[in-house]
Amino acid sequence: MDSAWLMDFVELAKSGNFSRAAEIRNVTQPAFSRRIKMLEDWAGATLVDRGSHPVELTDAGRQFLDLAVEILERLNKARQLAQEAEQSSKATLRFATTQVLSLSFFPKWLRTIASKFKIDGVHLISGGLEPCEYDMLQGKAQFLLCHHYDGMAFRLPPDEFTWISILPDRLMPVVAADADRKPLYHLDEGNAEALPLLAYEKQTGLGRIFGTVFDMEQLKPKLVPVATSHLALLLGLALEGRGIAWVPASVVRAELARRSLVEAGGPQWSIPMEIRLFRPRERLSPASETFWSYVTPIEPDENWP
Structure with a gap:
């Protein structure tokens, strides 16, 4: 009928x-x-x-x-x-964001852009880098916000996706301070044969970056993993003095200022990286294209470490 x-x-x-x-x-x-x-x-x-x-x-x-x-x-x-x-x-912006940025960076960053033009709706998928990459490849998300280091393993083909650098950051080793506010463990101490490492899973975004730069077998002093987890847990363990954790500087700004955490080594132990926003090269919805036109790099200052 x-x-x-x-x-x-x-x-x-x-x-x-x-x-x-x-x-x-x-x-x-x-x-x-x-x-x-x-x-x-x-x-x-x-x-x-x-x-x-x-x-x-x-x-x-x-x-x-x-x-x-x-x-x-x-x-x-x-x-x-x-x-x-x-x-x-079509009007809803769909983001895939790594967990650390979904809490520490994304809300404030999105508000700065929303102050320039009206955003009708936002759908946020938060998780590890690997599921975020698959969401992009399957078209479930229009944008991916994540930490990136040139040379790291990355699943978005450059001929299909483009990106803009949002903010420089660094993956830095931190550790709890002792009673004298000195590091409990220090990577540059010549007498240390092995130090406890609070490690990421290798396929997480920050784990990939760490593994791209450092060869665990060749490092001196030797780093011995005592825990393997996500950033939030590793940060908590670092505050308890359980070991050294490599964390984004943008995340531990307050802890460093209070000296509840201190750097565990010199600048050679830090990894320069950046926060990037990825998108498909193909044309997106009008709302998404308008949003992209407002995305610009952020100059680091006291508000954006």
Whole structure:
């Protein structure tokens, strides 16, 4: 059954005339008459009394009319809701963000851009770098915000994705301070043969960056992993004095100022990296393209370490 047949039938009931109804429906009268007959065949009942002038509905037709009107109203409502959902989806910005940036950086950064133009909606996927990469590859996210280091393993092909550098950062070794506010462990102490390491999983973003720069087998002093987890737990363990953790400088700014954490080595132990925003090279929705046009690098200062 074609919904056009229902619209034909409702129009015929209004006009009471096949010729006039066919004209309004923009079809020839023979075609219009055939569609009314096909509707009656589908319904299994005669809906129109063709012997009356003007045309009248049969008892079955009058009962069918109320339901036909209701069905058409529901179809129109369903189409309207689908179109609204489509427009809402196109206007919503979809981000994939690593966990550390979703808490420490993303909210403030997004507010600075939202102050320049109206953002209708945001959908944020937060997790490890690997699932964020897959969300981008599968089109579930339009943008990926993450830490990046040139040379690290990365799954977004450069011929399909482009990026902008948002803010420089560094992965730095930190450790709890002793009573004299000196590092509990220090990477530059010549007499240390082995030091406890609070390590990332190798396939996490920060774990990939660390593994790209440092060869654990060749490091002196030797670093012995005592825990392997995500940043939040490693940071907590570092504050308890359990070992040395490499963390983004942007995350531990307050702890360094209070000296609840201190650097565990000289500048040669820090890894320069940056926060990048990735997107597909293909054209995105108008809202996404407008957002991208407002994304610019941030100059580090007291507000953006």
